[in-house]
Amino acid sequence: MDFNKAKKIYLIGIKGVGMTMLAQYLAAQGAEISGSDGPEVFMTDQVLADCGIKVIERFDAANIPKDADLIIYSTAYNAQTNAEVAAALAGKIKTLTYAQALGEVFNQKYGIAVVGSHGKTTTTAWLGYVMNLAGLEPSVMAGALVPQFNGCSLSGDSDYLVVEADEYQNKLANYQPKAVLLNNIDYDHPDFFPAPDDYRNVFIEFIKKIPVKGFLVANYDDAIIRKIAAVNCRGKVITYAINQAADYVAYGIKSDKQRQYFKVKLGVGEEEPPPTPLLKGGLGGLELGDFSIQLSGRHNVSNALAVIAAGVELGIELFNIRKHLEEFTGTARRLQALGEFRGAVVIDDYAHHPTEIKATLSAVRQKYGRRRLVAAFHPHTFSRTKALFNGFVKSFGLADELIILDIYGSAREKQGGVSSRELVEAIGGQAKYIPTLKECEKYLRENVQRDDVIVLMGAGDIFRVGENLVKK
Numbered sequence: 527m528d529f530n531k532a533k534k535i536y537l538i539g540i541k542g543v544g545m546t547m548l549a550q551y552l553a554a555q556g557a558e559i560s561g562s563d564g565p566e567v568f569m570t571d572q573v574l575a576d577c578g579i580k581v582i583e584r585f586d587a588a589n590i591p592k593d594a595d596l597i598i599y600s601t602a603y604n605a606q607t608n609a610e611v612a613a614a615l616a617g618k619i620k621t622l623t624y625a626q627a628l629g630e631v632f633n634q635k636y637g638i639a640v641v642g643s644h645g646k647t648t649t650t651a652w653l654g655y656v657m658n659l660a661g662l663e664p665s666v667m668a669g670a671l672v673p674q675f676n677g678c679s680l681s682g683d684s685d686y687l688v689v690e691a692d693e694y695q696n697k698l699a700n701y702q703p704k705a706v707l708l709n710n711i712d713y714d715h716p717d718f719f720p721a722p723d724d725y726r727n728v729f730i731e732f733i734k735k736i737p738v739k740g741f742l743v744a745n746y747d748d749a750i751i752r753k754i755a756a757v758n759c760r761g762k763v764i765t766y767a768i769n770q771a772a773d774y775v776a777y778g779i780k781s782d783k784q785r786q787y788f789k790v791k792l793g794v795g796e797e798e799p800p801p802t803p804l805l806k807g808g809l810g811g812l813e814l815g816d817f818s819i820q821l822s823g824r825h826n827v828s829n830a831l832a833v834i835a836a837g838v839e840l841g842i843e844l845f846n847i848r849k850h851l852e853e854f855t856g857t858a859r860r861l862q863a864l865g866e867f868r869g870a871v872v873i874d875d876y877a878h879h880p881t882e883i884k885a886t887l888s889a890v891r892q893k894y895g896r897r898r899l900v901a902a903f904h905p906h907t908f909s910r911t912k913a914l915f916n917g918f919v920k921s922f923g924l925a926d927e928l929i930i931l932d933i934y935g936s937a938r939e940k941q942g943g944v945s946s947r948e949l950v951e952a953i954g955g956q957a958k959y960i961p962t963l964k965e966c967e968k969y970l971r972e973n974v975q976r977d978d979v980i981v982l983m984g985a986g987d988i989f990r991v992g993e994n995l996v997k998k
Contacts, residue, residue, distance in 0.1 A: 527620065527630055529555070532596040536589075537561035538610045539600030540581055544692070545624055546570040547667040547678035548598070551631070553577050554681030562589050562610060569858065569989070573677040587613035597621040601695060628667070628689065629700030635665070635687035638836070639701055641732060642709030642745070643693075644882050648821070649707060649829045650690040651857050653836055654680060657688065659850040660842045664688050670876070671858035686840075693725075694718060698732045705761075705839075706736055707743040707832050711750040712881050716913035717936070730754050736761040743835045745828060746772040764839060766831040768824065774814075774835045776827050781892055785852075788827055790814040790834060814844060818852050822861060823889025859989060861889055865996030869976035870900075872992045878906040878985035880917030886983060887924040894979045901925035902966055902991065904984030905933045905946060912944040919952045925981075928953065929969065932961040934986030967991045 535552055537545050540561030550573060553559045565583040574581055582589045587609045590597065597614040601623050605612040614621045622630070632639070640650040647670045654666030655674055664686035667679045691701055694715050711729055719725040733742055733755065740761035744751050747767045756763050766774040778789040792812045819830050830851055837847040856862065859876040866872065871894070877886040883903070890899060901922060905911045911918065911933055922928050930946045930953075950959040960966045970991070974980060980995070982988045 527596075529557075529596075529631055529634070532557060532620075534558045534591060534594050535560075535596045535598065536591055536594045537598045537600075538585070538608065538614065539563055539602055539624075540574065540579070541566075541568040541570050542600050542602065542624075543570055543669050543671075543678060544628075545598070545600050546573055547669065548624065548628055548631075549574065549579055550577050550677050551665060551667055551679040551681055553579060554679070560591065562586075569671060570678070573671060576677065585610050590614060590617075590619070594619050596627075598624055598627045600624050625692075625695070625697035625700045628697075629702075632687055632689050632691075632700075633702045636685045636704050637701065638664075638686065638688045638705045638707070639691040639698075639703040639732075640688065640707045640709070641691045641693060641698065641729065642707075643712040643714050644879065644885070645709045645825060645829050646690045646692075647857050647876075648826065648860055649709060649832050650688055651675070652829060652851070652854050653707070653833045654688045655854050656833055656837055656842065656847060656850040657686065657840065658682065659853070660837070660846040662686055662840065662842070668857060670860065673858070674855060693728050693732075696728050698728055701732075702735055703732070704737065704740045705742070705836070706733055706740075707836055708733065708751055708755070709745050709829070709832065710748045710881075711754075712879065713914075714879055714910065717907060717909035726750060726754070730758050733759045741839055743832050743839070745832065746770070747828060762839075764835050766828070766835050768827060768831070774831050776817075776831050779824070779827055781822070783893055785818045785820055786822065786827060787816065787818045788830075789816055790831070815848070817848055820852070820854065821856050822893045823885055825885040825889070861886065864989075864992045867970070867974060867980070867995040870974045870978035870980055872995050873979065873981045874989045874992045875981060875983050876985055877983040878910070880914055880921040883918070883921040883983060884924075886981065887922070890979060890981055891924050898926045898975065898978045899924065899981065900927045900929070900970070900974065900978050901981045901983060902929040902931065902960075902970070902988065904931045904963075904982075904986045904988035905949065906985040907936045908933055908941055908943050909936075911946075911949065915944060915949065915952070918949060922953060922957070925956060928957040929960050929966055930957060931963065931966055931984075931988065934984065963988065963991055967994055970995060 541563040560580040562582040651668040651672045663682035663684040713722040744755040746765040765772040
């Protein structure tokens with residue numbers, strides 16, 4: 527459908543971060559946007575308010591404007607669980623899922639999709655930020671609040687659209703990308719993908735859709751991506767890695783409490799260097815020189831490499847890539863320092879997979895050294911906790927003290943089959959079971975010491991503990 531003809535759009539489940547980024551983008555394009563959700567306070571509430579978007583905090587079929595041109599609904603709901611979705615699907619107004627709607631918008635642009643198991647949000651926002659400051663005027667949709675965007679999205683005047691594309695429920699089937707950044711493939715969402723091969727195949731089918739004149743930016747530190755990228759992509763394949771052969775290689779990584787520093791080379795080792803006519807301002811030869819970033823952790827050096835490689839391919843001068851890469855300050859819920867509580871630093875992070883937990887704790891150790899690290903983890907979904915149980919058991923080694931809350935279940939999955947208490951027993955040692963957010967906050971208030979570093983992790987609402995702790 528032509529979204530230019532949809533002047534009045536209603537979104538069911540509008541407070542979800544993906545729905546909010548789409549709502550903000552559509553509002554900036556001139557559409558009249560309204561929507562509904564529950565009464566709970568979401569971190570997206572302020573974004574919607576700042577955009578002047580009306581939100582009804584209850585679900586009722588009567589909420590849907592009779593003169594709406596389009597209804598978009600979150601697949602967190604269906605006709606059996608939500609009266610508005612039932613009415614929309616039974617009515618005459620055009621109705622799309624969130625993924626279908628995002629696909630319609632994306633496919634009408636020069637769509638650049640950022641995909642993978644981890645790092646999508648940061649890489650999407652970072653690339654969009656660099657492109658915007660370099661004058662490419664992209665539109666961008668990232669799955670978190672981006673302070674430098676004043677929301678979750680940017681609406682630019684060019685044909686470029688950079689989107690965080692989620693693989694869950696095979697939403698990727700809705701998108702026809704011109705370019706793809708593929709960060710990693712690490713089995714997840716076991717409630718939808720029965721086995722690792724099912725999960726991997728979604729990414730294979732996606733990169734097969736890249737056109738001959740398109741390009742794939744591929745993380746060659748990932749063993750699966752090294753196997754599948756070149757043989758499945760018809761377009762140009764641009765690779766990156768840390769300390770091993772690829773088109774773009776980061777090496778000499780150093781850090782202090784404020785920044786990470788690293789050097790980048792082109793085409794080191796077995797790979798031939800790519801054509802580089804666009805590297806104006808470069809240092810000549812294979813050396814691209816020194817870079818620095820404000821984000822902690824080795825995983826963010828990898829994310830930065832993806833942005834550098836994509837930026838060069840899009841024709842951005844190296845001087846501008848270097849400058850704007852360094853200016854980027856990150857996104858909400860990704861190693862986000864919320865403030866202090868009695869001299870202890872409080873950090874919130876979205877980590878909900880064993881690989882992400884290890885990366886987060888490693889980044890915190892990198893920045894805060896030997897300070898006592900207190901981690902509180904809110905497991906997200908029973909299916910993930912059960913399928914990746916052994917990985918979770920091994921992922922908290924860098925924490926001095928560990929709190930595990932009750933599992934934050936999904937309405938879409940069968941509850942049970944595993945418990946947080948079982949996880950605590952398997953971890954042993956420093957782990958303790960504290961079931962609720964309220965009890966977790968109480969424990970931290972009573973036990974945190976000055977100079978501690980508190981890291982709150984999970985895809986649910988554990989961030990509320992941190993918000994309460996740092997309130998004056």
